[in-house]
Amino acid sequence: MSHHIVEARDVHYTYPGGHEALRGVSFRITHGEAVAVVGPNGAGKSTLLQHLNGTLLPARGEVRIGDDPVTRDTAPRIRRAVGMVFQDPDDQLFMPTVLEDVAFGPLNHGLAPEAAAERARAALERVGMSHAADQPPYRLSAGEKRAVSIAGVLALSPDVLVMDEPSSNLDPRGRRRLMELLKSFEHTKIIATHDLELVVEVCSRVILLDGGLVKAEGPVVQVLNDEPLMLAHGLERPHSLRHRHPH
Amino acid sequence: MHMADALISPAVGGTMWAASAGLLAWCARKIRQTLDHRLVPMMGVLGAFIFASQMINFSIPGTGSSGHLGGGLILAILLGPHAAFLVIASVLTVQALFFADGGLLALGCNIWNLGFYPAFIAFPFIYKPLAGANRATPRAWAAAILAAVIGLQLGAFSVVLETTASGISELPFGSFVLLMSPVHLAIGIVEGLATATVVAFVARARPEAVPSPAGSASLKPALIGLGIAALIVGGAVSWFASAHPDGLEWSIAKVSGREEVGGGAALHEKLARVQEKTAFLPDYGFQPAEEPAAEGEPGPEPWPAVSAGTTVSGVVGGLLVLLVAGAAGLALRPRRVAS
Amino acid sequence: MAMAHGGTVQRMDELAALESPAHRLDARAKAVVTFAFLVAVMSFPRHEVVALAPYVLYPVALLSLGGIPARWILKKLLVAAPFALFIGLFNPLLDRQPVALPGGLFVAAGWLSFASILARFALTVSAALALVACTGMDRLCAGLERLGLPRAFAVQLLFLHRYLFVISDEARRMRYGLALRTADGRAPSLRVYGSLLGHLLLRSMDRAQRIYGAMLARGFDGEIRILGTARWTARDALFTTGWLAFFAAARFWNLPEFAGRLLTGELR
Ligand SMILES: Nc1ncnc2c1ncn2[C@@H]1O[C@H](COP(=O)(O)OP(=O)(O)OP(=O)(O)O)[C@@H](O)[C@H]1O
Ligand SMILES: [Mg+2]
Numbered sequence: 069m070s071h072h073i074v075e076a077r078d079v080h081y082t083y084p085g086g087h088e089a090l091r092g093v094s095f096r097i098t099h100g101e102a103v104a105v106v107g108p109n110g111a112g113k114s115t116l117l118q119h120l121n122g123t124l125l126p127a128r129g130e131v132r133i134g135d136d137p138v139t140r141d142t143a144p145r146i147r148r149a150v151g152m153v154f155q156d157p158d159d160q161l162f163m164p165t166v167l168e169d170v171a172f173g174p175l176n177h178g179l180a181p182e183a184a185a186e187r188a189r190a191a192l193e194r195v196g197m198s199h200a201a202d203q204p205p206y207r208l209s210a211g212e213k214r215a216v217s218i219a220g221v222l223a224l225s226p227d228v229l230v231m232d233e234p235s236s237n238l239d240p241r242g243r244r245r246l247m248e249l250l251k252s253f254e255h256t257k258i259i260a261t262h263d264l265e266l267v268v269e270v271c272s273r274v275i276l277l278d279g280g281l282v283k284a285e286g287p288v289v290q291v292l293n294d295e296p297l298m299l300a301h302g303l304e305r306p307h308s309l310r311h312r313h314p315h
Numbered sequence: 316m317h318m319a320d321a322l323i324s325p326a327v328g329g330t331m332w333a334a335s336a337g338l339l340a341w342c343a344r345k346i347r348q349t350l351d352h353r354l355v356p357m358m359g360v361l362g363a364f365i366f367a368s369q370m371i372n373f374s375i376p377g378t379g380s381s382g383h384l385g386g387g388l389i390l391a392i393l394l395g396p397h398a399a400f401l402v403i404a405s406v407l408t409v410q411a412l413f414f415a416d417g418g419l420l421a422l423g424c425n426i427w428n429l430g431f432y433p434a435f436i437a438f439p440f441i442y443k444p445l446a447g448a449n450r451a452t453p454r455a456w457a458a459a460i461l462a463a464v465i466g467l468q469l470g471a472f473s474v475v476l477e478t479t480a481s482g483i484s485e486l487p488f489g490s491f492v493l494l495m496s497p498v499h500l501a502i503g504i505v506e507g508l509a510t511a512t513v514v515a516f517v518a519r520a521r522p523e524a525v526p527s528p529a530g531s532a533s534l535k536p537a538l539i540g541l542g543i544a545a546l547i548v549g550g551a552v553s554w555f556a557s558a559h560p561d562g563l564e565w566s567i568a569k570v571s572g573r574e575e576v577g578g579g580a581a582l583h584e585k586l587a588r589v590q591e592k593t594a595f596l597p598d599y600g601f602q603p604a605e606e607p608a609a610e611g612e613p614g615p616e617p618w619p620a621v622s623a624g625t626t627v628s629g630v631v632g633g634l635l636v637l638l639v640a641g642a643a644g645l646a647l648r649p650r651r652v653a654s
Numbered sequence: 655m656a657m658a659h660g661g662t663v664q665r666m667d668e669l670a671a672l673e674s675p676a677h678r679l680d681a682r683a684k685a686v687v688t689f690a691f692l693v694a695v696m697s698f699p700r701h702e703v704v705a706l707a708p709y710v711l712y713p714v715a716l717l718s719l720g721g722i723p724a725r726w727i728l729k730k731l732l733v734a735a736p737f738a739l740f741i742g743l744f745n746p747l748l749d750r751q752p753v754a755l756p757g758g759l760f761v762a763a764g765w766l767s768f769a770s771i772l773a774r775f776a777l778t779v780s781a782a783l784a785l786v787a788c789t790g791m792d793r794l795c796a797g798l799e800r801l802g803l804p805r806a807f808a809v810q811l812l813f814l815h816r817y818l819f820v821i822s823d824e825a826r827r828m829r830y831g832l833a834l835r836t837a838d839g840r841a842p843s844l845r846v847y848g849s850l851l852g853h854l855l856l857r858s859m860d861r862a863q864r865i866y867g868a869m870l871a872r873g874f875d876g877e878i879r880i881l882g883t884a885r886w887t888a889r890d891a892l893f894t895t896g897w898l899a900f901f902a903a904a905r906f907w908n909l910p911e912f913a914g915r916l917l918t919g920e921l922r
Pocket of ligand 1: 085087089108109110111113
């Protein structure tokens with residue numbers, strides 16, 4: 069349960085080519101919160117997210133999930149608690165059929181094939197994709213692919229859901245469905261996105277990242293309504309907020 | 316230059332299946348032992364890359380035609396021989412299953428011809444020792460071209476051996492070799508150029524993506540590699556040549572239906588052009604190699620008897636080829652010292 | 655040719671996704687029978703033509719059972735023909751020994767072996783295509799793995815097949831972008847080619863790296879586990895034994911000749 073708390077302390081990361089993508093990022097996210105990470109292209113959002121399940125390890129500082137610091141040794145355990153949905157579903161859906169793909173995680177975690185298939189079916193049901201169980205993933209639409217990658221993560225029953233640009237490439241209906249789905253999850257959610265309307269609907273708090281640093285942090289309405297701040301970091305004040313809080 | 320099922324006898328097909336399957340199992344075990352799990356997606360994606368790369372051609376200066384990457388050599392450079400062999404085998408399997416390229420019975424032959432030679436001969440014995448640490452130098456280019464040519468020649472030669480040993484085609488060994496060899500020399504040069512260019516680009520853009528050769532370069536493995544290749548080819552050629560002493564002229568005269576070699580040569584050229592077309596278009600300019608299983612093969616009639624005398628002449632021929640190849644190796648040497 | 659790669663594979667996958675009695679058979683049954691078929695066909699002496707005829711039954715049966723369009727298979731046969739055709743054409747030229755045909759005709763033995771090569775080619779290629787079209791890559795790989803194919807290779811085939819589309823799409827976009835920027839539609843120079851393909855390669859490697867990350871995120875430990883839902887039924891056993899018996903019979907007795915004699919004997 070304590071796994072629901074996600075904490076970053078002064079995280080630095082430099083890519084092998086020498087690019088300093090994170091330059092001291094700190095925040096704390098508590099149980100059941102839905103937090104958006106926003107910022108312009110190249111701000112370091114994806115890089116930051118990859119630190120949350122140990123895909124990348126900080127050069128300096130640390131990330132803690134619950135009581136555990138994320139290290140090479142704890143990473144396999146941490147990954148059971150932190151489910152990660154990647155930006156491009158094609159990177160995540162590598163198995164030959166949808167069902168096989170969703171069952172991939174449960175099988176790795178030692179479930180017997182029948183139990184894993186059972187879990188996979190339940191997860192597909194949850195995201196409304198049961199009908200596609202036997203299809204190959206590459207034949208799905210972008211929205212369906214996204215839903216299946218989320219199912220693949222849900223099948224692991226994680227405590228924390230981390231998602232990178234979940235609404236990219238979706239048409240309005242697919243995006244609407246995704247937002248409803250996200251709202252229905254009780255997990256702690258951390259979502260990197262450029263889709264500020266989604267932030268308004270799904271999240272309660274925002275972390276604004278730029279140049280590898282946290283530039284602002286706070287309740288959604290407060291941060292996203294700050295027009296000068298938004299413009300300074302390549303963002304826009306979302307329309308829905310304009311209507312809700314006319315000046 | 317995929318072998319087709321229709322041209323192959325079960326004995327040859329089975330032998331080559333066994334050889335390729337054994338090598339495959341060994342490579343799979345080797346890869347497991349590295350414990351480098353990153354290889355699993357990397358091999359899959361690079362196999363797909365080899366397919367996709369064939370959608371993009373470059374124009375070959377002065378010929379009006381175009382070429383593309385075959386794959387065996389670049390895979391070996393990027394992944395090392397074991398993983399490369401597995402990837403080549405998977406590409407060929409998909410080609411056989413989806414494109415009817417080759418065929419299932421001939422798959423063992425094709426995997427051997429196009430996988431073994433580039434991965435286990437051309438790369439470790441030619442390219443690796445000769446290329447040097449910097450993949451963008453003329454020397455690395457020359458090494459890639461030499462490696463690709465030798466790999467392809469050995470492969471083309473294997474095709475001939477396997478076909479002749481199967482005894483279903485009537486094409487005599489000698490003329491078949493003459494048909495395949497020049498064409499695959501051309502394909503080899505194109506393959507080497509494409510490989511070297513892409514490797515040089517990647518090495519410049521992201522040096523860590525191209526494993527650099529371990530330790531200081533030495534010519535010895537290259538000479539050993541060339542020696543092995545030359546001995547195998549030389550030995551086998553003379554062995555066959557002695558069984559068909561009248562080999563070439565006879566076959567050309569017969570093919571052309573005329574006695575003048577001129578007419579025969581013209582037809583031969585025409586056929587070579589046809590083969591070139593078929594090799595460039597529906598096929599993939601993969602590497603080939605030589606067939607070690609050949610010696611033990613108790614095949615049907617077209618297999619000539621082995622005699623000490625002819626094998627000696629084969630070895631002499633092999634040494635001659637070795638000499639030429641050694642000269643090529645030496646020609647590369649000064650640049651290595653300079654760089 | 656390469657332009658068709660994605661399309662060819664995709665068409666095959668579509669066929670493999672059909673529902674039919676042939677598709678429902680266990681992949682292992684189809685694989686074993688197809689393999690036996692290939693060996694049987696290839697084991698005939700090289701001048702044999704007539705005795706091969708009964709074997710047509712197998713690919714035809716599988717393809718029609720599977721609802722695979724005949725046009726598709728014929729087109730694939732034509733596309734794949736050149737090499738066998740080219741090499742086979744030498745036979746009539748080189749093997750001129752006359753052979754007596756029924757009815758007092760003589761023909762060069764090479765023509766017989768040429769015909770035999772073509773027949774073998776058509777048989778083996780259509781059987782192999784039928785196998786994949788009625789099974790699909792995923793079930794075939796899972797089945798072969800259970801028949802002893804090394805796991806690493808089965809996984810390699812699956813990944814290759816999976817990412818064929820993704821990487822081919824990237825290559826197609828690159829080629830399109832290139833076509834927009836080159837006036838004469840000629841292939842690019844080696845230099846341009848190197849940077850184009852180099853980029854494609856780097857992107858592919860990056861993708862592999864991301865896939866690896868996604869695999870790790872879901873507990874990958876070096877071992878790919880497959881659900882393995884296939885079940886061997888009595889129908890599979892019947893299919894396998896039935897065809898194997900038929901292949902053996904057709905191999906040891908010249909069925910067409912037998913039938914012919916029976917027929918003419920009756921007529922007389
Ligand atoms: N594999 C890599 N190697 C080197 N540099 C990288 C790599 N991945 C990202 N970078 C660099 O790190 C910086 C941060 O990248 P990151 O992907 O985290 O940004 P992002 O905020 O997710 O951007 P986007 O909104 O475009 O997804 C960028 O400048 C990028 O160029
Ligand atoms: Mg990003």
